[in-house]
Amino acid sequence: MIKHARGMLFAISQQLRVSNTWGFQVKTRRLATVSGAGLVAPVGSVAEPEPRPAALHLGTGSTFGGVSFGAAVGAPVTGEVVFTTSLVGYTESMTDPSYSGQILVFAQPLIGNYGVPDAAARDAAGLSRFFESPRIHVRGVVVNDYAARHSHWAAVESLGQWCARHGVPAVCGVDTRAIVSLLRARGSTLGEIAVAPSANLPFPPPSPPHTLVNPNQFNLCAAVSTKVKYIVNSGGDVNIALIDCGVKHNILKCLVNRGAKVTVVPWDHDITKDAEKYDGVVLSNGPGDPGHMAKTVANVQAIIANDVGKTPTPIFGICMGNQILGMAAGYKTYKMPFGNRGHNQPCIDLTNGKCFITSQNHGYALDDTVKIPGWMPYFRNANDGSNEGVRHTSLPYSSVQFHPEACGGPLDTDHLFSNFMNEVRALKREHHRLSSKIGTAINLYNTQTVGSRSSYA
Ligand SMILES: NC(=O)CC[C@H](N)C(=O)O
Numbered sequence: 001m002i003k004h005a006r007g008m009l010f011a012i013s014q015q016l017r018v019s020n021t022w023g024f025q026v027k028t029r030r031l032a033t034v035s036g037a038g039l040v041a042p043v044g045s046v047a048e049p050e051p052r053p054a055a056l057h058l059g060t061g062s063t064f065g066g067v068s069f070g071a072a073v074g075a076p077v078t079g080e081v082v083f084t085t086s087l088v089g090y091t092e093s094m095t096d097p098s099y100s101g102q103i104l105v106f107a108q109p110l111i112g113n114y115g116v117p118d119a120a121a122r123d124a125a126g127l128s129r130f131f132e133s134p135r136i137h138v139r140g141v142v143v144n145d146y147a148a149r150h151s152h153w154a155a156v157e158s159l160g161q162w163c164a165r166h167g168v169p170a171v172c173g174v175d176t177r178a179i180v181s182l183l184r185a186r187g188s189t190l191g192e193i194a195v196a197p198s199a200n201l202p203f204p205p206p207s208p209p210h211t212l213v214n215p216n217q218f219n220l221c222a223a224v225s226t227k228v229k230y231i232v233n234s235g236g237d238v239n240i241a242l243i244d245c246g247v248k249h250n251i252l253k254c255l256v257n258r259g260a261k262v263t264v265v266p267w268d269h270d271i272t273k274d275a276e277k278y279d280g281v282v283l284s285n286g287p288g289d290p291g292h293m294a295k296t297v298a299n300v301q302a303i304i305a306n307d308v309g310k311t312p313t314p315i316f317g318i319c320m321g322n323q324i325l326g327m328a329a330g331y332k333t334y335k336m337p338f339g340n341r342g343h344n345q346p347c348i349d350l351t352n353g354k355c356f357i358t359s360q361n362h363g364y365a366l367d368d369t370v371k372i373p374g375w376m377p378y379f380r381n382a383n384d385g386s387n388e389g390v391r392h393t394s395l396p397y398s399s400v401q402f403h404p405e406a407c408g409g410p411l412d413t414d415h416l417f418s419n420f421m422n423e424v425r426a427l428k429r430e431h432h433r434l435s436s437k438i439g440t441a442i443n444l445y446n447t448q449t450v451g452s453r454s455s456y457a
Contacts, residue, residue, distance in 0.1 A: 021284040023326075040135070041165045043118070043156050048148070053196040054171040055204035056081070056103070056142050056179070059189045059212050064179060065204030067193040069112075069146045070163030070170025076205075077101040077169050078212050079139035081191035082363065085342030089408020090159065091116055094138045094168075095131040096362050097224040097246030098134045098319065100287035101215025103191055107180050107342075111172075115146035115155025125256045126234050130154065132248040132407060136166040137224070137287070139288045142179065146172035147325045166400040169193040187337040188363060190214055220288035220318065221241050221245040221296075225267035236261030241271045241278040243296060245286025245320045250407035254417040268295040281316045282423035283321030283399065290333045290364050299329040304397065311431035316420040317399025319362055325399040326366040326390045329375045336386065339363035343409035346382035347389075347402055348381035355382055358402035359409025360431065364388060365401065395422045427453040 050089055054068035058081060083105040084093060093099060113209040120130035128134065128338065141163065150158050163170045166341040171193055183189065226248040233256040240260045242252065245267045255262050263278065265271060266288070271278055278292035281303060283296070307313055323333050338362040347358045368377040368387040378389030378398055391398035398420075404413040 009201075009445075028033060037041075040129040040167075043165070045208070046157075046161050046164045047156060048388065049160045050199050052199045053201050053204050055194050055207075056105075056168065056174060056191055057207040058179075058182070058191040060186055062182060063204065063207070064130055064142075064174040065169075065400060066142075066173035066247060067146075068169060069148075069160040069172050070211040071167045071195075072164070072197075073167065073169045073193075073195055074197075076192040076194040076207060077103070077140050078190065078192040078335050079094045079189055080144075080215055080363075081179075081183065082188050082339060083107055083183055083342060084177075085314045085344060085364065086359075087343065088114075089143075089343065091130060091162075092132050092248075092250075092408045093361070094130075094141065095133045096248055096285070096361060097137045098285045098287045099246075100220045100224055100246065101218075102138055102287075103142065103193060103362050104138045104139045105176055105179050105183070106144070107176060109144040109176065111141075111143040112159035113150055114152035115150030116157050116159055117152070118156045119357075123187060123253065125253070127232065127249045127252055127256070131244075132250060133224075133324070136163070136168050137246075138168065140169040140171070142174060142176060143170070144174065144176040144194070145173045146170070150188050167276055168242065169195050171195075174303050177309035196229060200447050203217075216289045218288065219292035221267045221286040221293060224262055224287060227266060229263060229265050229269070232256055232262040232313070234261055236429055238279040238421070239263060239276065240280045240282055241265060241296060241297070242282045242284060242423070243267060243269065243271075243273075243324075245284045245293070245324070247359045248284075248286035248403070248407065251282065251284060251318060254405045254414070255421070257416060260421065267293070268299070270299045270302060272299070272306045277315060279428045280316070282420075282422065283315065283317035283324050285361075285403065286320035287320050289335070290320060290327065292326050293320070293327070297327045300324055304328065307395070312395050312397075314396035314420060314423045314427060315398070318405070319360075319401060319403060322387075322389055322399035323364060323419070324364060325397060326368075326387075327392060329392075329397075330372040331366045331368060331375075331387075333371065334367055335363050336363055336365050340381065340384070340386070343406075345402060347379045348382050349379055350377055356412040357410045358388075358404075358413055360402045360407045362401060367398070396427065 052068040056064045196205040211291040248433040345360045378391040389400040404416040
């Protein structure tokens with residue numbers, strides 16, 4: 001069966017390699033998506049998808065014909081076409097909510113060789129063991145060489161089966177180097193994946209005439225953020241408010257593994273109105289244009305204003321979180337030509353000159369050329385000089401554009417979570433000490449006797 005599928009794939013892709021353009025009509029008819037209206041079929045219920053002609057059409061007019069190895073979608077799937085240079089981590093990238101609205105092109109030629117692990121596997125805190133969120137967020141994937149045979153101890157299905165179950169189209173057999181060159185030259189562009197209704201059609205399916213919708217015109221963070229507050233690791237010694245703009249599970253894990261209780265709140269939630277006290281705030285990653293995040297920016301400004309005259313609440317932002325904290329400080333954002341996506345982006349810590357290799361996935365950046373009193377650039381990209389973080393000059397507010405939680409990618413900047421947690425605990429102790437100084441005699445007595453036995457003492 002595998003041999004047969006591989007043979008067909010090879011034959012079709014050979015056929016398509018010699019016919020990347022067309023000037024003819026192919027009859028199209030609608031196909032039901034495998035997953036239906038948002039429902040995902042269970043693991044094992046979907047056979048290896050039938051290889052069919054497929055194509056990636058770019059808004060710039062280029063077409064790349066290939067072979068479908070994912071969902072047999074009826075209508076073409078549109079999105080912003082971006083590329084990643086990451087060598088591994090396709091399951092983590094595809095479930096990263098920051099990729100919402102995007103068609104992801106892998107520069108690494110061989111994709112799918114280690115299959116897909118079990119989405120139901122959980123860690124002790126109930127978080128997904130292998131994925132960054134419960135579902136696939138990319139709109140489609142484009143690869144050069146799809147490994148029809150996978151092998152890994154954790155794999156429960158192939159990449160093609162996983163895509164098919166989630167209704168996500170996937171195209172292989174295309175020259176991804178040519179696509180990456182084009183995207184680098186022309187910038188990220190809108191595009192669509194079209195899959196032929198039948199395996200017997202010898203040519204890539206054409207793009208029906210229509211306007212490509214730019215996903216970045218929508219507030220994608222609002223769409224992927226949690227709708228309700230929830231807590232992870234309720235027994236943690238410090239309470240971190242995580243403002244969820246599309247959080248990757250590994251950010252939660254990095255906090256929980258360091259002993260924190262994490263209270264996850266929606267993207268537009270104002271934590272200064274909450275009755276409960278937070279010891280620290282994390283601003284998560286998230287998809288789309290940071291220009292839609294004015295509400296979150298205002299809420300962060302409220303947290304900072306609320307700190308005046310008190311022990312400050314440490315804030316740490318990641319990716320979209322960097323853009324939000326930066327905008328709260330007064331910086332502006334801009335759209336990069338093709339962004340930085342991959343696991344090998346060098347970033348210099350401007351406080352000590354050290355360079356770290358980082359995991360990245362972003363298409364927007366902060367413009368830090370304008371000086372903002374009280375704030376400074378924190379990290380800088382050693383390749384393109386773009387901003388990779390900002391920090392307050394004296395208060396514990398900082399953020400990074402890259403992903404210190406990795407998954408996938410290098411763990412070189414994992415210490416930033418430890419720094420943040422140390423700051424949170426130190427300031428909680430300080431808060432404790434100050435309130436004991438200015439409190440009434442009875443409070444002072446309680447703080448000294450009870451506080452000295454507490455875990456923060
Ligand atoms: N990973 C992220 O948080 C991405 C942030 C933002 N959507 C960007 O593309 O720049």
